[in-house]
Amino acid sequence: MRDLVAGIRARITVIATVVVIAVLGAAAIALATTQRSVLTDSVDEVLTRHAAEILQSWPYSAVDATIPGQGDDESFALLSDPGGKLLASTASPPELRTPPQPAAGSVTYTTVSDPSTGIQFRVRSERAGELVVQVGTPLDDVNDSVDALARGLAVSVPVTAALLALTVWFLVGRVLHPVEAIRAQVADIQGDTLDRRVPEPRTRDEIGRLAATMNGMLDRVQDASVRQRRFVDDASHELRTPLARIRTELEIDLAHPETADAARTTQRVLSEVLGLQQLVDDLLAMARSDRESEPPSATPVDLDDIVFTVVDSLRASHPDVTIRTAGVSAARTYGSRAQLARVVTNVLDNARIHGRAPIDVTLHEHEERVVLTVTDSGPGIRPADAERVFNRFVRLDDARTPSASNTGLGLSIVRTILTAHRGTIAIDTTHAPGASFVVTLPLCRD
Numbered sequence: 024m025r026d027l028v029a030g031i032r033a034r035i036t037v038i039a040t041v042v043v044i045a046v047l048g049a050a051a052i053a054l055a056t057t058q059r060s061v062l063t064d065s066v067d068e069v070l071t072r073h074a075a076e077i078l079q080s081w082p083y084s085a086v087d088a089t090i091p092g093q094g095d096d097e098s099f100a101l102l103s104d105p106g107g108k109l110l111a112s113t114a115s116p117p118e119l120r121t122p123p124q125p126a127a128g129s130v131t132y133t134t135v136s137d138p139s140t141g142i143q144f145r146v147r148s149e150r151a152g153e154l155v156v157q158v159g160t161p162l163d164d165v166n167d168s169v170d171a172l173a174r175g176l177a178v179s180v181p182v183t184a185a186l187l188a189l190t191v192w193f194l195v196g197r198v199l200h201p202v203e204a205i206r207a208q209v210a211d212i213q214g215d216t217l218d219r220r221v222p223e224p225r226t227r228d229e230i231g232r233l234a235a236t237m238n239g240m241l242d243r244v245q246d247a248s249v250r251q252r253r254f255v256d257d258a259s260h261e262l263r264t265p266l267a268r269i270r271t272e273l274e275i276d277l278a279h280p281e282t283a284d285a286a287r288t289t290q291r292v293l294s295e296v297l298g299l300q301q302l303v304d305d306l307l308a309m310a311r312s313d314r315e316s317e318p319p320s321a322t323p324v325d326l327d328d329i330v331f332t333v334v335d336s337l338r339a340s341h342p343d344v345t346i347r348t349a350g351v352s353a354a355r356t357y358g359s360r361a362q363l364a365r366v367v368t369n370v371l372d373n374a375r376i377h378g379r380a381p382i383d384v385t386l387h388e389h390e391e392r393v394v395l396t397v398t399d400s401g402p403g404i405r406p407a408d409a410e411r412v413f414n415r416f417v418r419l420d421d422a423r424t425p426s427a428s429n430t431g432l433g434l435s436i437v438r439t440i441l442t443a444h445r446g447t448i449a450i451d452t453t454h455a456p457g458a459s460f461v462v463t464l465p466l467c468r469d
Contacts, residue, residue: 032195040188047183051176055169062165063145067132070147073158077102078151081111089114097142098160104153117144125150134162201230205237217245258306265295265302305432308365323467324363326354326393327386333367334384337375344375350385354393355467358444363464366440367395369433370448370460374399378457388466395462396451404458409450413438437462 077090077100090100090113099116103109117137125131130149137144143166146159201224208221220241223234269292276283334346356363374382378399385396404412413434434448441448444464451459 032192032199035195036188036192039191040184043187044180044184047180051173051180055173055176058172059165059169062168063162066145066160066162066165067147070132070145070158070160073098073100074147074149074156077156077158078154081154095160097144099144099158101157103155103157105150105155110154117142125155135159198230201234205234209237212241214248217241217248262299262302265299269295302432305436308432308436321357322360323355323469324358324360326356326363326395326464327351329360329364329367330384330386330395333364333371337368337371341375343380345381346371347381347383350383350387350396352387354386354388355469356393356444356446356464357467358464362440363444366437366462369437370395370397370462373433374401374458374460377401391466393464393466395464396459397462398454398457398459400457403454403456404450404452406452409452412450413448 080090081102090102090111097117099113101109101113101116102111118139125148127150130147133146133148135144135146136142143162144159145162145165146157148155148157201222205221208219212219220238221234223238224231272288272291276285276288330351331348334348337344338346371382371384374397378401381400383396383398385394385398387394438448441462441464446462446464448460448462451461
């Protein structure tokens with residue numbers, strides 16, 4: 024992570040610096056070009072005025088055929104006819120390779136150099152009737168000004184880019200410092216230190232939200248780890264106990280074969296094996312329910328059909344138990360039919376095992392919820408135990424021995440499945456006698 028942060032810091036700095044150099048370089052070129060164009064236009068205006076003055080002053084006297092200059096020794100002017108015969112000129116004009124004669128009524132601008140001095144001249148050529156006037160002036164001032172600007176930009180652009188690179192490097196480092204702190208803290212968190220959390224900055228920006236999300240994830244990991252350890256501890260105890268009793272039964276028969284009762288031992292071992300089978304099934308169901316934090320599906324389910332199917336199955340396997348379903352009306356919800364059938368089965372089994380007949384089952388719609396109630400006529404549940412009965416491996420009769428009908432996981436599985444289906448289960452502590460379990464689920468009107 025540290026290398027990743029350093030890499031991000033370097034990449035951002037390089038990218039920002041390259042972009043700035045490109046932008047400043049383009050701006051410098053545009054500025055220098057613009058300055059040369061502006062200064063050249065100014066020179067052209069001076070040449071235009073000088074040419075107009077020459078044409079207005081023509082003809083010159085035969086004695087004095089010298090054209091007055093523009094105030095500097097290097098500027099020049101030439102006046103000739105269309106055939107190229109020189110009519111007048113400034114004193115000592117430079118020996119330039121003059122541009123070609125312009126067409127009648129046209130004006131041209133060219134840049135030429137004096138081969139003896141290397142000085143560049145801006146030359147304006149114009150043909151006005153039977154006269155051709157050419158005026159020129161050196162571009163030294165223009166070139167010097169543009170060169171000075173270019174030299175300044177050649178220094179300022181790299182210096183600006185370097186300062187920006189340092190600034191970006193510093194700022195990115197400051198911004199990514201909390202990320203490095205988060206990384207260092209997470210790297211130190213081990214299985215036995217899941218209670219530690221990463222530092223959260225005061226700002227509510229992206230890094231602040233990252234830290235909050237990381238702490239939320241650590242909360243979930245810690246909760247899952249605690250539940251897993253508790254589940255393993257409880258499950259190991261629940262599995263060891265029936266295995267120890269099976270071993271004891273067999274060892275006693277082997278140690279005292281003369282008093283062994285094979286039929287009785289077989290029946291007891293079979294009962295313990297059935298209890299183990301039920302416990303393993305419940306443990307697998309609990310593990311699957313823990314993994315599924317969202318409803319398995321959003322398919323509409325007829326909950327009344329599930330209730331009648333489960334009740335018919337329970338009546339067939341336990342004909343001595345009276346279950347009344349007169350209060351069951353049509354109701355639909357969302358979710359997995361198999362998991363909701365397990366909810367109904369576990370609640371009815373709990374009433375059958377711990378309560379007394381008759382068992383009353385009602386189902387109806389209330390506002391936007393489906394309400395399933397299972398009531399028995401047994402001893403009931405104390406208000407102090409109304410929540411504890413939904414914990415794993417809790418048996419209110421204090422029997423720590425799992426059996427085929429009582430593993431201590433039935434109601435815990437019910438609550439886990441209902442939570443995934445956005446439902447609830449609670450005990451109506453005002454009901455007497457017996458216990459009344461109230462299950463609610465979202466109502467489906469599709």
